[in-house]
Amino acid sequence: QLQLDESGGGLVQPGGSLRLSCAASGYTLDNYAIGWFRQAPGKKREGVSCISTPGGDTYYLDSVKGRFTISRDATKNTVYLQINSLEPEDTAVYYCAASTSFKDNCVIGVDWYDYWGQGTQVTVSS
Secondary structure, rough: OEEEEEOOOEEEEOOOOOOEEEEEEEOOOHHEEEEEEEEEEOOOOOOEEEEEEOOOOOEOOOOHOOOOOEEHHHHHHHEEEEOOOHHHOEEEEEEEEEEOOOOOOOOHHHHHHHOOOOOEEEEOOO
């Protein structure tokens, strides 16, 4: 079974940057659409970005457009989420997830994703 491992979270000041990584072993991530989600305390898990299989689309939640960038590195079998201009409202546990439902596009609905990582904490505070 596909296992995903997130890393790169941490404590950062407002305006700072982080790069989150989603790595897999044993399975090629290029065969899956990958989504990044976040869940703040007391709130529902929300999708922030996704990337389809290589050559296809990316998608971003409106509130993160221009600040978040999703990308793939096939040589490392890893998907990244670069987060810039961090805001306190970005504080959450960030999860990556893989979907077999998409090929050239993706959506960031939780129910479309089959495999989930354990999450990495991002805290934005001065």
